Amino acid sequence: MAGRLLDHLSDLRHRLFVGRTAELELLQTALLADVRPFNILYVYGPSGIGKTALLHEFARLCRQLDVAARWLDARAIEPTPAAFTKALRRAAGLPPDGPLGDALATPGGRVVVFLDAYELLQPLEPWLRDEFLSDAPGDLLLIIASRQPPAPHWQTDADWHTLMRVLPLRNLTLQEAQEYLIRRGVPPDEHPAVLSFTHGHPLALSLVADLFDQRPGFHFEPDSAFDVVRVLLQQFLQQAPGPAHRAALEACALVRSLNEALLGAMLDLPRTDELFTWLRSLSFIEPAPGGLCPHELARDILVADMRWRNPDWYAELHRRARGYYIARLRQPTGPAQQQTLLDYIYLHRYSPAVRPFFEWRTGSLRADSMHPADRPALIAMVEAHEGPESARLAEYWLARQPHGVVVLRDASGEPVAFLAKVALHELTPGEAEHDPAVAAACRYLEMHAPLRPGEAATLFRFWLARDTYQSVSAAQSLLFVNMVRHYLMTSHLAFTFIPCADPDFWAPVLGYVDFQRLPEADFSIGGRDYGVYGHDWRVMPPLAWLTVLDEREISGDAHAMPSQPPTPILVLSQQDFSEAVQHALRDFTNVIRLRSNPLVQSRLVLERAGLQSEAHERVAALRCLIEEAVAKLGQIPRLQRWQQVLETAYLHPVEPQEQAAERLGLPFSTYRRYLKAGVAWIAEHLWLQELGETAS
Known part of the structure; x- marks a missing residue:
């Protein structure tokens, strides 16, 4: 049979x-x-x-x-x-x-x-x-x-x-396309409109012919092609008219590949095996590594229809998909995380600022650390594309910061591309001046975005593919994925720089991802000029950054911001931070004054209250952080007196400080000394939290 x-x-x-x-x-x-x-x-x-x-x-x-x-x-x-x-x-x-x-x-x-x-x-x-x-x-x-x-x-x-x-292969000729319509039984008087609409594209001809099969007496109007597409999609769903089936198909069209777990997350359903099986039965759904995907033309039609017909549902599916991917990104690193980042970036494929600059099919390329035997091949790549002077600098940094190198290997294990990161915060005296690129990045930080103690800054010093250099390619796209991994996974990351041999070419996509052009960080090596882009992660941290990118994809505006944009983060020096803590303690019971305290725009408070929180929520978060810090102080036996002094002076003041000192059995001078020490301890404790460190 x-x-x-x-x-x-x-x-x-x-x-x-x-x-x-x-x-x-x-x-x-x-x-x-x-x-x-x-x-x-x-x-x-x-x-x-x-x-x-x-x-x-x-x-x-x-x-x-x-x-x-x-x-x-x-x-x-x-x-x-x-x-x-x-x-x-x-x-x-x-x-x-x-x-x-x-x-x-x-x-x-x-x-x-x-x-x-x-x-x-x-x-x-x-x-x-x-x-x-x-x-x-x-x-x-x-x-x-x-x-x-x-x-x-x-x-x-x-x-x-x-x-x-x-x-x-090209589209079918006019005569061949007409012959196909005849074999499919499309009425002859409908041929001119169908042929004009499809231009002989075989799959488009097939989809339109399917519509005539499913709707006897149907009349095709090229000017209403979008409506035809919508009706065609409805015909595909006739055998399963339930709304869950349509939602499953739309979810499948939105993501790079769909498995049952992702389908469940996008539809908010505990079981999706029946829907997944139904999707597999559709003629335009194909198996793919990691799940199912529709034919590209069908995918584009489905997404275009959904964005036009129900933009709120499109935005909701987009939100659920990215939530699923972000949760998976918190899992251990490795090839699976690389695939998850590709899946996440794929959500932005319809953005005109992203689509021309990304190859979604990366084949068997895999990211790996650098092995000692790789160095000659990596240096040769740099020399082939940038010249001997750059090659000498590549040799210098590969030797000094080998832990910052990501190598892309093909199926045979050979290096085909690499990314060399220079950790600017790890430089020893004199190292920066050895390389014009590093020196320029360090000068920019000193003048415009000084690092605070414990913060990190990265220069993606070299990023190139053996065969295509910095042109759009599968290797370049995977290098960008590893840059994104660095943004999301690096503790205390404050700033990153991306140098480009052709900065104007990359301007649309780097502007889309909120990297600013930094002419002051540009440099020249071997007679060749390089333009630099950068991003301050203290001003727009990763989660806020992802929110902005999602808004731009959903709205179609490459410069859009969320309807309720994140509160800008204020980057304070340690001295300014400590002074703000002193004022916050003194104004602890005065909510109006606390609203103007710089700490309500600090990373510490915004992470607690939320990047899109209201002013009263940020004040409440600041008060809560101070109360927690004072309570922590009281857990240290030798410092419990400091905690008592802070409580009576700032958190619950009910009497003049002189009387509070007398009630605690302390000379007023000792009371004031303990108060000063306690404030300094709270400021240091909160500063460590601001930097993302565990305070003890």
Whole structure:
């Protein structure tokens, strides 16, 4: 029965398949030739262009010509040699363990390997080229389908170039698109409007044709295309009309990949297994690493419809998703945290300030610490892109702060990119002047944002990929993810600097994430100028920063602030902080005066009251912090007298201090001395909390 059903599905696909005549003729010629004219057929094109449909027709042609075929879907394969070998053996009907060559051996001596969604296996490409293909039988034909064109080395290497044919797929021609509509039974008088709307895009044609199948008598109006999309989505939901199913579909469209736990968090439901199973049954939902995801065109349609139809629900789903991710970010670091950060950033993919600057597919690239053997390769990367003077500085910092280096490795473990952080607060005398970049950052801090004792500042001194330098790429995107990890996970972080070889190029996205252009921190090395961006985390700490970014994504305004913006944090020196504590103690019973105390805008108070708290809530938080500190003082036996003096002088004053001293059995001079010591202790205790340290 399974075989007959599969044959029926194949026949249905074939009956609806149109166009691609030249591509089919090319493959047929290659299959009938005595000697393979090429060994790699590389098909590429954007999402929804019909790559998989063409590969199914190719496979049908192989069956007709009695040529053995092996079908691999990269969405179900980890980009490692072992996983690829197991998948190929499984496709050949062999046990997963065993030599790779068995999967390519056939009685007829010829085999075709189909590799769909190849873009997911890009990190494995060196192994596929240098080992798999190099050792494969000479009559092997590998047919690849990818969203991306072949990497440059396939074309620049003369040997491989002769063995490859490249087929870029485009939209169907007008005649082919019309033929498809005829086969789908779309009324002829509707063809002009549909063809004008879809421009021959295969998936769009299919979705509109589905609408005609589901709604007899339907009339298509291009000017109401958005409404058509909405109706089309409703048709997909006809078999499950419950609102929970629609909500599940919208949640799936919003996030990078959806698993049951995330679905439960977004819908606020204890069990979602039935909804998740229903999602898997939809024709435009695909399995992906970590869960489910809709086809990209369907995803965009769903999100656009939701943002237009119910923006409040869109904002709520967005809030629940980011809450889920932030909770997971508090878990132990490692690859899972890296994926969570990617998932979080994916929520911002529709922002015009983010989308052009981020690659969401990072393949098997993984972040690692630097090994001693990595240093020559990392220094060579810097020299190749920035010159020998920068390379010498890279060697200097890699030796002095190796703990600040993050290396990105490909599937083979080779370094392909790295991020070198210089901890400015850890510098020893004279180190800063060794490097113009570090010296400029230190001067900026001294003039505009001096560090307080215990605070940290970071310069992302080098961030680059071996092949693409600082251009947009999967490696660059993953380096940015590790920068975000640093912002969220570094204790007492006060300031970060990002130098750019092309600062104007990165201005839109760095402005979006609230990094300010800092010309005073710019520097030149080896005749090349670098522009610097920075962010003061004391003024806008990480949680407030995330709130601002979420508001910008939801509103679509790259400069938006929350409707109730966070109270700006006041960065106080230790002396100013201590003076503010003295005034707060003296004004403890005067709520009006406390409202003007600088401490109500300190990080300490705002973290207790909330970044968007009202003035009276901040005053209450300040009073509570002072009461807790005085109580803590009373828990130290030798300092209990100090606590008693503070209580009678400031927290519960009921009589002049002279009488309070007499009641405590203390000379007034001793009372005043204890009071001064107690105030100093409270100021020091609260200062440590302001810096994020544990006070004792």
